[in-house]
Amino acid sequence: MAKTERICTLLLRLIAFGATLSATIVMATSHETASFFAVSFEAKYTDMPAFKFFVVANAIVSIYGFLVLFLPSDSLLWRLVVALDMVFTMLITSSISAALAVAQVGKGGNSSAGWLPVCRQVPKYCDRVTGALAAGFIGVLIYLLLLLYSIHTVLNPLLVQKT
């Protein structure tokens, strides 16, 4: 029972690591050069502070996720992992929300503020950003699942007293 559980958790953490890592890489490598009238410009993730935050946050969580994979199962640090999981889940939730809000303006524009959508000029860049956001979203969902499971386990007094 405990072994199946541990393998499941490890598998989920592996998927979460893969998701955050690919979110980082896809977002960091997304760029496209477009010409608008006579001016050619390059769209990169560094253009938007929210996208930079997304890359940094996902990179940090990827490193954390990688390190946790190698934590021995009898380590006392697992108690700390619940708190760390929470802080890092909050970090990527925050980064994906910020990136999504800016991406929404990029895709749909905002008529009240007079901001034009930019996705028609750089469609490939937009597709890559969408992909990165989707990967990041998978990461967030898995971390949320792991967290709710941890809280459920820890809150169950029978399980706590058994260990």
Add this chain to the structure above:
Amino acid sequence: MAKTERICTLLLRLIAFGATLSATIVMATSHETASFFAVSFEAKYTDMPAFKFFVVANAIVSIYGFLVLFLPSDSLLWRLVVALDMVFTMLITSSISAALAVAQVGKGGNSSAGWLPVCRQVPKYCDRVTGALAAGFIGVLIYLLLLLYSIHTVLNPLLVQKT
């Protein structure tokens, strides 16, 4: 000991409730009419999807925070409150990040995307939005504190066995 702790927690929850409620009200009532050349337009929170999300998320968390204040201290539901706290903290973290990302573009503009800053036209609206974001930020910080404290308490096996 346990009583002081309970009063502290209740006080923190009261402040958090006040912070999220004022964030909701300040954001929802922020509007300014400005005239740009011959056209006059009104800036409202409904112009931006991210700000609408901020109002809805903070309103939900305010209602939740209000209800939790009246939970009897010996209720078994307190175990559920840790999980609910986490989900709702994530919700307001997400909403404040999205609103902050859009507000940053509104304040500073984005030269790569050709989005002009709008705060010069509607300075009072911008100030109110900043105030709402600050109140929301205080709410997030207090919920994060409560959550880390809950996890710390629950994770401490001595405390769990004592109750």
